[in-house]
Amino acid sequence: MGRSRGGPVTVRAPGKINVFFRVGALQSDGYHDVASLYQAVSLFEEVTAVHADDFSIRFVGPVDASELPLDDSNLAIAAAKLLAERTGFSGGVSLTVLKRVPIAGGMGGGSADAAATLVACDELWGTGLGRAGLLPLAAELGADVPFALEGGTAVGTGRGDELSPALAQGDFHWVLALSESGLSTPVVYRTLDEHRDRHASALGPQPDLVKVETAVLQAVRVGDADSLADAMHNDLQVAALKLAPELTEILELGESRGALAGIVSGSGPTIAFLVGTPQEAAEVRTVLGRRGFRALTVSGPVPGARVI
Structure with a gap:
């Protein structure tokens, strides 16, 4: 397929919160079965795509992205190249990412960039896959990319990439306390496995398969923040707090x-x-800010990647 004219195309895609996250036992292939309830929130990445002969990316905006790779190991570049390869498109794209979602913050910013890139390039190049055609490509790129494409509220199972929409009513209001340093996802998982091994007698055996609890699904279905507060859970939290003990102070303060x-x-x-x-x-955000923590207010659920 040759080039379509037009552009630039700008797409925005949301970051996400894991409202609920269960991690099954470590499998022989080194992976875990997970069950998550994702909610897309109003903190958006914006990707602008312009026709070019090759593939390039640059970052602008309030988040320091100087450490991010600019080659094929960047998920957005990988997304553009995958779409070109699958559709036979012969040109390239120059991507500019307005970065607002924290890097290595557990909010899926890189996945949002990849989802936005798929939508932007599909539109720019006239490849015509549309959302339904882009979803399988999103799943190849990573567990969180399909969700950034779809948005809303969804249950993720398997490796987190088997998505089913969850019924959700009303708006939920969140305050995000952002950390200056990131945490490596593989290191967090490894720390969880070590914690479970060390406390095996107290914790008992972990299930191979896990699921999102009914109480969580019921809370989002009726839009009840109090019920959701009681039901929220994250198996990875114990490992994250071990690796970054200062997070405990932030949790207790909020x-x-x-x-x-x-x-x-x-x-x-x-x-x-x-x-x-x-x-x-606004009050919680102010309290955190006074103590020197960077905080934002967001709401959810919001839609997935959209041309703006």
Whole structure:
């Protein structure tokens, strides 16, 4: 397929919070079965795609992206090349990413970039796959990419990439406490496995298969923040707190000053506090800010990758 004219195309895709996250036993292939409830929130990455002869990417915006790779190991470049290869498109693309989601923060920023890139290049190149055609490519790129494409609220199972939409009503209000340093997802998983081995007698055997608990699904279905606060859980939190002990102070501060509940999002180190109202969100954010922690208020669920 040759080139379509037009562009630039700008697409925005959301970061996500893992409202619930269970991790099954370590399998012989080194992976874990996981069960997650994802919620897309109003912290967006924006990717602008322009026709070019080859593939390139640059980052702008409030998040320091100087450490991110600019080659094929960058998920957005991988996404563009995968789409070109599958559709026989012969040109390239120049990508500019306005980065707002923290890097290595457990919020799926890189996955949002990849999802936005797929939508932007499909539109720019006129490859015509549309959302349904892009979903299988998203799944090849990583567990969180299909969710960034779809948005909303969803249950992820298997490796996290088998998605099914969850019924959700109303808006949930969150305060995100952002960390200056990232946590490596593989290291967090390894730390969890070591923790489980060390405390095997107390914890008992871990199940091979895990699922999202009914109480969580019921809470989002009726839009009840209090019920959701009681049901939120993250198996990776114990490992994240071990690797970054300062997160415990942030959790205790937010929960003692008005948050309904706090949770490490995904593999961390971002902490998501669920609050009842936008006013309460502003108050918790102010408290965190006074103590020197960078915090943002967001709401969810929001839609997935969309042309703007």
